[in-house]
Amino acid sequence: MAEQAAPVARPSPFDSAFAAAGAEFHVPPALLKAIGWVETRWHMVDGAEEFPGRAPAFGVMGLRGTALERGAVHAGVTLDVARRDPVANIRAAAAVLDALAGDAAIDRSRPEEWFKLIAPYSGIELSDGQAAYRREVDRALGAASPDLASSAAPAPTACQPPPGSGGAPDYAAGVWRPSPNFNARPTDSTGRTHVLIIHTCESNYVSCWSWLVNPASQASAHYVVSEDGNEISQLVHERDRAWHIAATYDCTLNRGHDCWLNGVQSNDFTVGIEHAGFASQDSFPASQLEASAALACDVTRDRGIPRDWQHIVGHGQLQPANRTDPGPHWPWIPYLHRVQALCGEIVVDDSAAFNDPAVAAAAVPAAWTASDSTPGYYGGGYRWAAMRPDATDGAAFSFRLAASGSRTLDARWTSGTNRSSQAAYAVITAAGDTLAVVRVDQTTGGGLWRALGTWTFPAGWTRVVLPRRGAAGAVIVADAVRVRE
Incomplete structure (x- = not known):
């Protein structure tokens, strides 16, 4: 797979905060800016749980769990302030990097030393995911600070899928990253794929697929679409039952459609597409939506799923008690029109x-x-x-x-x-x-x-x-x- 293009070198809404936090905690501001881009595309996100057992991410820097707690302590702010205030959130992330630099006793004057901290900062457990996350930060650094990127990055490597992954089995344009977190669908009519569910990861792309292929997560989806739509990972065969929704079907949540499925666990008859990003973000990249629509056309065509608002639905619609994704700003009407158009309808x-x-x-x-x-x-x-x-x-x-x-x-x-x-x-x-x-x-x-x-x-x-x-x-x-x- 060809190396994805670096983000456009442009000012962020938080440049002054990156500079101030970098000076305060002796962390390269460009590194903060690059990590912020990779984590949230510089959105100030309001954390929401997508996968059980995984703490939600907050703020420009996508801080979550123990990293958020550690950053807040070192930055001298409360957890709530670190979650809600963008300057405090960036300061907390800088404080985490400062603490990691102290733990590793790196030479802060050497740019390449900072690259040793990116994997532990990411919170990703699997080595393939850590390597992919480092590549994403390097690409972002290429736009924010070419000197830091060129000296900090390891030897250049193309963006490679996992060994032996090849093309995705059900979507030729995708990358096959198999997850162990699946089982067989029921053999009766309730196991026939009938609905496509749209999710947001509540994280960046690499963190999302890395978590869903981790056996410890006990969660998965059939697909994950990257922020820019340049890469789609398939994790589970469409014929199999991915673990992406924790709700039984209730047709009253879907305009009275398909009531014969009431009480059936929704994973039995659905295909799940996760999208890198957050339910709280105010827009979604056009390139991501286009890639997702092409994938949705392919899935619905191959699986005989109707292309309408009752069979292409949001996670939060079918699991409203504790999920809202893909959020209020997912462009449902133009999205479905595009799916239909790509399928010749x-x-x-x-x-x-x-x-x-x-x-x-x-x-x-x-x-x-x-x-x-x-x-x-x-x-x-x-x-x-x-x-x-x-x-x-x-x-x-x-x-x-x-x-x-x-x-x-x-x-x-x-x-x-x-x-x-x-x-x-x-x-x-x-x-x-x-x-x-x-x-x-x-x-x-x-x-x-x-x-x-x-x-x-x-x-x-x-x-x-x-x-x-x-x-x-x-x-x-x-x-x-x-x-x-």
Whole structure:
């Protein structure tokens, strides 16, 4: 694997604090800045537990556990201040490095001596992880202080996966770092992969995969995505049961979907993707999101997982008692749109909030009622209206293709005994040509995508119109239309 590029050499929001703490504790400020970049990308993170038994990380420097306690004592601040105040957090990290330098009796005037402290500072137990962490700090130092990096680093080495790891078994672009922390899925229907769970590591990338391949952690995930998306580690085969969520399934936490799985341990039927970073950070790198979306497309395609908000979900959604990841700033709607696009899909929902306006739009008359009372819908709900023989309105689902081509259209609805058995989907091009009118029975088949047909569409916008004209006494449901290659 090629060496990843060093971070952009730019000022951080905490340069003055790095300089002051370095002077106070006789630690190179550039080393503090580099470690802060590797740990948190200079985010002031609010610690949260992701893996049982592993203390949460806090602040710009990602201090946790005994390192946080030791740093606070040596810096002369309380634990809470070391957690919450960025200057105190940086001072505490400098104090830890100062104490480690004293323990090791290094020659502080020699830059290469500081590199001996990076592994113990990291808290990583496994040698492969320690080496990878040192490489990350070296790359960051290359941007922050080339002189320190060149003299402090060991002989240059390419970023290499563990011996014999090769490509990942289920994702060719990934690195195979096998974890011992897994077991077989159930052999009945509850063991069929059905949901993809998005996590944040609450740590940097190397610390994350290093912990999850450590037998002592008793935790794992199928994948870990690095901060910049340049590397993805696969830790567990997708066919196997990783240990990434400590909750049984409760469909009331997932808009009433898949209630037949209630009470089943969620690891049985899920694939877990961890992301380097923190639930408290205010944004996620575009390159990380792109890499994650490509991975999610691959997993969902290979495992037959629906690409919607009920089957690509956050850890905190299914385990709300003690988890919040990936946090409030994970961009769910554009993320899912990107997963769908990479898999050759456009989905048009009845609600504009769930649509990508560049390629999808819905127009639903005001007379149609919004509801989520019947489960099985796409997005946040559906619209319904009573059939009338004199009605002239209808719900229109529009999609845009950049170039002409063959596509298959699917429709989705929630079924019930009061639904129309003759719901008519009219497929109409931008020129007004009706390609087809497809009738479906909405009394059955709800909660799944049902194929309407395959046609060749011109470039531009095409509408799928669902009118409510028909015999009185039934209702018609407009939920979503999917376009797929």
